[in-house]
Amino acid sequence: MRTLTRNLSIVGTIATAAVVGGCAAGGSDTIVVGSQAYYSNEIVAEIYAQALEAEGFSVERSFQIGQRDAYIPALEAGEVDLFPEYTGNLLQFYDADTTATETTAVYDALQAALPEQLTALAMSPATDQDSYNVTSEFAAANSLESIGDLAGVSPLVLGGAPELEERPYGPSGLMEVYGVSVEFDATGEVTLDALLAGEVQVANIYTGNPAIAQYGLVTLADSEGLFLASNIVPIAGSDVADEIASIINPISEAMSPDELVAMNLQSTAEEMSAPDIAAQWLEENGF
Amino acid sequence: MEVFADAWQWLVDPQNYVGEGSLLQRSLEHVGYTLWVMAVGSAIAIPLGFYIGHTGRGRGWAVGITGAARALPTFGLFLYLVLVIGVERREIAAVIALVLLAIPPLLAGAYSGVDQIDRRVLDAARAQGMTGWQLLFRVELPLALPLVVGGIRNAVLQVVATVTLIAYVGLGGLGYDIIQGIPLRRFDQMIGSAFAIVVIALLLDAVFAALTRIVTPEGVRRAGGEDIRARENSRR
Numbered sequence: 001m002r003t004l005t006r007n008l009s010i011v012g013t014i015a016t017a018a019v020v021g022g023c024a025a026g027g028s029d030t031i032v033v034g035s036q037a038y039y040s041n042e043i044v045a046e047i048y049a050q051a052l053e054a055e056g057f058s059v060e061r062s063f064q065i066g067q068r069d070a071y072i073p074a075l076e077a078g079e080v081d082l083f084p085e086y087t088g089n090l091l092q093f094y095d096a097d098t099t100a101t102e103t104t105a106v107y108d109a110l111q112a113a114l115p116e117q118l119t120a121l122a123m124s125p126a127t128d129q130d131s132y133n134v135t136s137e138f139a140a141a142n143s144l145e146s147i148g149d150l151a152g153v154s155p156l157v158l159g160g161a162p163e164l165e166e167r168p169y170g171p172s173g174l175m176e177v178y179g180v181s182v183e184f185d186a187t188g189e190v191t192l193d194a195l196l197a198g199e200v201q202v203a204n205i206y207t208g209n210p211a212i213a214q215y216g217l218v219t220l221a222d223s224e225g226l227f228l229a230s231n232i233v234p235i236a237g238s239d240v241a242d243e244i245a246s247i248i249n250p251i252s253e254a255m256s257p258d259e260l261v262a263m264n265l266q267s268t269a270e271e272m273s274a275p276d277i278a279a280q281w282l283e284e285n286g287f
Numbered sequence: 288m289e290v291f292a293d294a295w296q297w298l299v300d301p302q303n304y305v306g307e308g309s310l311l312q313r314s315l316e317h318v319g320y321t322l323w324v325m326a327v328g329s330a331i332a333i334p335l336g337f338y339i340g341h342t343g344r345g346r347g348w349a350v351g352i353t354g355a356a357r358a359l360p361t362f363g364l365f366l367y368l369v370l371v372i373g374v375e376r377r378e379i380a381a382v383i384a385l386v387l388l389a390i391p392p393l394l395a396g397a398y399s400g401v402d403q404i405d406r407r408v409l410d411a412a413r414a415q416g417m418t419g420w421q422l423l424f425r426v427e428l429p430l431a432l433p434l435v436v437g438g439i440r441n442a443v444l445q446v447v448a449t450v451t452l453i454a455y456v457g458l459g460g461l462g463y464d465i466i467q468g469i470p471l472r473r474f475d476q477m478i479g480s481a482f483a484i485v486v487i488a489l490l491l492d493a494v495f496a497a498l499t500r501i502v503t504p505e506g507v508r509r510a511g512g513e514d515i516r517a518r519e520n521s522r523r
Contacts, residue, residue: 067470162454162457163467163469163470163471165308166467166471185457186454186457186463186467187456188454188455188456188466189369190369190374190377190456190457193369193374194374194457196374197373197374199374199375
């Protein structure tokens with residue numbers, strides 16, 4: 001056991017040395033842009049990176065870092081300087097019991113919840129958040145427009161990732177806020193396919209997902225604010241935030257929800273690379 | 288260390304033993320898929336292994352395929368099969384993907400179980416006037432059984448660990464609690480259910496370890512040749 005512990009601590013030392021070494025190599029003028037292991041997030045990060053490069057910054061790309069548990073410590077430690085995030089999901093990470101759901105309220109709550117060394121730059125109108133979707137046939141047959149219209153429709157099976165079962169906007173929230181009673185099916189990776197096959201009638205799909213338009217799905221309006229709004233928001237290290245805000249903020253303001261979906265579609269359907277999609281968007285929007 | 292105490296709390300929480308998605312239900316789903324996969328995999332791989340070992344035909348082929356098949360990424364294959372077979376029949380996709388994982392160790396056990404039998408024993412049996420079928424059922428099968436069960440043990444461990452993946456497409460099992468726990472940051476739930484999988488794996492392995500002792504023929508045991516692989520190596 002003692003040997004094991006010692007070996008582990010050696011591994012730890014080497015790993016730490018590698019991380020520290022990697023950072024030192026970047027130098028002080030370099031902006032490190034990170035991204036999640038999510039194609040849409042990488043496109044936005046690539047846009048930031050190219051815009052910074054166009055203004056003469058030297059940029060280091062640290063993409064595909066994975067989930068929040070993996071990259072938030074790197075952001076807080078200053079190893080990554082800029083990261084595209086989502087207001088609602090990030091707020092939930094820092095404050096699991098938050099009651100804010102509306103766009104501005106979430107953004108304000110996020111700014112209060114962020115640690116000192118991180119700054120939220122201007123958020124974008126583009127969102128990538130949870131939403132409940134039905135097929136157009138099902139919507140027409142039951143005259144559905146908003147989530148509340150689901151009340152009384154039966155049987156109703158809700159499909160989504162396993163964690164949806166426990167989320168405040170999951171089955172319990174549907175009941176409390178809208179009086180809609182659903183059975184839950186953890187369809188996970190195959191949620192869209194299960195909806196199209198009729199295994200589930202309601203599916204939790206991110207609004208940024210191009211499949212909503214591709215398959216003519218109907219996104220039910222959330223009039224009571226069940227879902228946490230989740231707008232794209234650049235999170236910057238506070239030491240570089242002022243320096244880059246004038247470059248990054250106009251990008252956030254210019255990016256519309258539809259454009260985000262269109263870029264995601266270019267990635268999934270046309271298999272364009274993130275740098276190409278980013279360059280095209282920057283050019284079209286006059287940056 | 289605190290996280291392990293929390294995991295233990297989660298494991299013994301009576302709340303997790305009642306209703307939809309209880310630990311018991313998840314465990315039964317987990318074991319159920321494991322047994323299904325082992326039944327289908329054994330039905331395919333063990334007769335095939337005996338055939339190869341008995342006739343010596345396709346030996347090089349079998350060794351090559353089983354070796355290469357170990358490199359198949361089960362998760363990728365699984366999701367691909369779900370798309371091909373269709374989301375309504377994803378149980379079948381899960382079983383196929385896991386059967387392909389189970390076949391290499393099963394085939395290797397059955398094939399080498401027959402192959403390692405001392406040729407002089409087979410010659411002696413033939414000299415007694417045994418037919419091919421008699422030879423297979425009365426000599427080769429009993430002498431091969433310890434290695435066959437060894438192959439099954441090997442396969443069960445891999446399958447029980449990998450059944451965890453089926454929760455990604457909503458088929459349940461103990462992987463559900465792990466996959467649900469990651470985004471919710473519930474480390475007690477993740478470690479607790481991982482621990483439950485380990486316990487199930489150890490229990491199944493103990494069952495088959497006992498079975499190995501039972502199926503080892505009296506003669507082989509008395510000759511001290513229970514671990515035939517060791518004998519094989521020492522002879523070389």
